[in-house]
Amino acid sequence: MLRLAYSFFRRDAAIAFSYRFAFFAQFTGNILLLGLLYYVGQMIGPQALPSLDRYGGNFLAFALVGVALTDTVMVSLISFGQQVREAQTTGTLEATLMSPVPLWVILIFSSLWNYFLSAFRFVLYLVVGALMYGLHLGQAHMGSVLIIFALTVLCFMGAGMAWAAIVLVIKRGEALMTLIVTAVLVLSGVIFPPSVLPGWLRSLGALIPLTDALDGMRIALLQGASPAELAGPIGRLTVFSIVFLLLGVIGFDQAVRIGRRNGSLTQY
Amino acid sequence: MMTAQNGSHSPRTQPTGEAVSVLVEGVSKRYGKIKQAGQSTGSDGGRMWALRDVSLSVRRGEMVGLLGPNGAGKTTLMKCIATLLEASAGRILVENVDVAREPRQARKHMGLVTCDERSFYWRLSARENLRFFGALYRVPRRDVDGRIEELLAALGLSGAAERPYHSFSTGMRQKMAIARGLLTDPRVVLYDEPTRSLDPVSTQRIREWIRESRAHHPEKTHILATNQLTEAEQLCDRVVIVNGGQIVVQGTVPEIRERFGEAGQSLHRLVCEGVVESELPRADPDAGVWEVSWERSGDGAAVIQLVADQRGEGLSLVLASILRQGGRVLRCETRQASFDEVFCRIIAKEQGAPEAATEVAS
Numbered sequence: 001m002l003r004l005a006y007s008f009f010r011r012d013a014a015i016a017f018s019y020r021f022a023f024f025a026q027f028t029g030n031i032l033l034l035g036l037l038y039y040v041g042q043m044i045g046p047q048a049l050p051s052l053d054r055y056g057g058n059f060l061a062f063a064l065v066g067v068a069l070t071d072t073v074m075v076s077l078i079s080f081g082q083q084v085r086e087a088q089t090t091g092t093l094e095a096t097l098m099s100p101v102p103l104w105v106i107l108i109f110s111s112l113w114n115y116f117l118s119a120f121r122f123v124l125y126l127v128v129g130a131l132m133y134g135l136h137l138g139q140a141h142m143g144s145v146l147i148i149f150a151l152t153v154l155c156f157m158g159a160g161m162a163w164a165a166i167v168l169v170i171k172r173g174e175a176l177m178t179l180i181v182t183a184v185l186v187l188s189g190v191i192f193p194p195s196v197l198p199g200w201l202r203s204l205g206a207l208i209p210l211t212d213a214l215d216g217m218r219i220a221l222l223q224g225a226s227p228a229e230l231a232g233p234i235g236r237l238t239v240f241s242i243v244f245l246l247l248g249v250i251g252f253d254q255a256v257r258i259g260r261r262n263g264s265l266t267q268y
Numbered sequence: 269m270m271t272a273q274n275g276s277h278s279p280r281t282q283p284t285g286e287a288v289s290v291l292v293e294g295v296s297k298r299y300g301k302i303k304q305a306g307q308s309t310g311s312d313g314g315r316m317w318a319l320r321d322v323s324l325s326v327r328r329g330e331m332v333g334l335l336g337p338n339g340a341g342k343t344t345l346m347k348c349i350a351t352l353l354e355a356s357a358g359r360i361l362v363e364n365v366d367v368a369r370e371p372r373q374a375r376k377h378m379g380l381v382t383c384d385e386r387s388f389y390w391r392l393s394a395r396e397n398l399r400f401f402g403a404l405y406r407v408p409r410r411d412v413d414g415r416i417e418e419l420l421a422a423l424g425l426s427g428a429a430e431r432p433y434h435s436f437s438t439g440m441r442q443k444m445a446i447a448r449g450l451l452t453d454p455r456v457v458l459y460d461e462p463t464r465s466l467d468p469v470s471t472q473r474i475r476e477w478i479r480e481s482r483a484h485h486p487e488k489t490h491i492l493a494t495n496q497l498t499e500a501e502q503l504c505d506r507v508v509i510v511n512g513g514q515i516v517v518q519g520t521v522p523e524i525r526e527r528f529g530e531a532g533q534s535l536h537r538l539v540c541e542g543v544v545e546s547e548l549p550r551a552d553p554d555a556g557v558w559e560v561s562w563e564r565s566g567d568g569a570a571v572i573q574l575v576a577d578q579r580g581e582g583l584s585l586v587l588a589s590i591l592r593q594g595g596r597v598l599r600c601e602t603r604q605a606s607f608d609e610v611f612c613r614i615i616a617k618e619q620g621a622p623e624a625a626t627e628v629a630s
Contacts, residue, residue, distance in 0.1 A: 007399070092388070
């Protein structure tokens with residue numbers, strides 16, 4: 001399996017490097033986004049949002065962690081469906097389906113490169129934030145950071161696979177995904193704390209795992225909280241991960257069966 | 269509807285005394301309600317039948333051609349065998365593995381050669397593509413590079429191994445599809461129109477390669493879906509003609525030519541002088557004359573087109589009539605009906621309501 005994982009990684013890396021301009025341009029965009037957040041933070045000022053006290057009171061640090069982790073979440077949510085759709089439209093899906101490897105494994109492996117890039121961007125955001133905008137990460141609890149990061153990836157990996165199952169069946173789901181992503185970004189508090197939302201929206205936001213992931217990651221990175229102190233978010237993320245992964249694997253398997261039955265697997 | 273030519277030969281699925289590599293038993297494929305007329309071959313209250321009760325047996329080492337008009341069900345049958353489609357009824361065994369129950373196990377025995385030239389990664393080289401698919405198809409690491417080298421050399425692609433796939437010609441891309449299909453050294457190779465869109469030279473090269481490959485690996489089983497009848501005639505031991513989702517004829521090409529009524533005819537073109545049309549024999553299948561047509565050429569000679577039995581009785585009758593009139597045969601050309609013509613006649617006959625398969629081979 002390791003060899004297969006490496007093959008997918010190497011394939012996607014080779015394809016990505018063959019588009020050199022696009023590859024390097026994406027990082028420039030990421031760094032410019034940090035500049036944008038920095039100046040918004042300057043405008044708001046340190047005391048503008050008391051609800052940020054829980055995270056150290058610094059808007060840039062708050063938003064930067066939000067953007068960095070959301071990048072990984074977006075890869076999980078979108079990448080699987082995108083891979084399926086690309087394989088359908090480029091014609092590689094049929095050849096891929098001839099593999100004796102379970103399809104959900106292929107699906108995960110086909111996003112390894114995207115995960116690698118996302119993890120790289122996560123670190124890049126933090127490093128550039130520290131070097132250029134004075135972000136302090138000295139107190140971060142790395143154990144907690146890794147646990148939250150891994151659970152976030154697993155949880156949204158499941159959600160992404162469920163999404164890929166939907167893409168297999170309905171083919172074009174971009175509009176629906178845009179709607180879902182926007183709602184998730186607003187409710188979970190990527191660049192503003194959920195506490196500023198009206199009560200009923202806050203309740204809705206609490207049902208989204210990204211809310212716990214962001215809260216846990218911010219406290220771990222900016223306040224140095226230990227895993228024990230983050231038992232709540234970690235516990236809820238674990239439950240979300242199990243449910244979503246099961247839902248994703250079973251849903252994708254069912255979608256493939258439906259596609260095989262009605263002959264729509266390679267249609268797009 | 270055609271019926272079996274030999275009453276003792278019902279459609280068979282299990283040849284005796286030889287190992288069966290691919291067994292298709294009573295396979296039907298029905299799609300849900302489809303609004304527009306399209307791919308399928310028969311409707312049933314809005315449901316479309318792509319295959320109806322298809323049974324077929326392919327012996328180990330045999331190459332069988334799947335022929336039929338567009339929408340006949342060839343590709344659907346291939347996809348059902350390849351596990352890409354789930355049959356609605358019946359069962360398919362590939363090397364004794366049930367493709368519905370153990371699809372992943374069945375795939376280990378099969379290689380699929382598609383005609384879709386887009387099905388590779390265009391930014392990767394030929395070797396990178398094949399390495400990737402080698403890993404995906406679980407070719408052992410120690411074997412994969414050697415296997416790729418061997419296939420690239422056999423297909424004449426060694427010199428282009430490091431070139432990106434997008435720089436390949438259509439013929440080279442088709443060769444890549446063959447290489448990918450054979451990467452796992454499969455026992456069963458499924459070719460889905462391997463020479464579609466190729467120029468005649470590339471087509472001939474690929475056919476020669478397949479023929480040589482069969483000579484070197486006589487144990488491999490091949491199923492070829494094609495619209496090119498010459499290809500089936502050149503390569504296949506046996507052909508299966510599908511129409512309306514059913515197998516209507518199966519046998520060797522000579523058997524099909526020989527056994528199917530007017531398909532076993534000879535076509536004659538006689539250029540004569542001193543002949544009167546009204547004195548020529550009329551079409552009479554009992555006498556071996558199916559069709560007689562007449563026209564005057566520019567120089568006044570009579571040109572008689574004759575469709576007659578292969579035994580020569582019909583031709584003898586017409587020649588006797590010419591000589592009786594005191595006429596003279598200036599030129600006589602005889603040819604057998606091409607397999608294309610035989611095929612078209614079979615399909616034309618089948619355009620009614622196919623009911624049962626006809627077995628030609630004994």
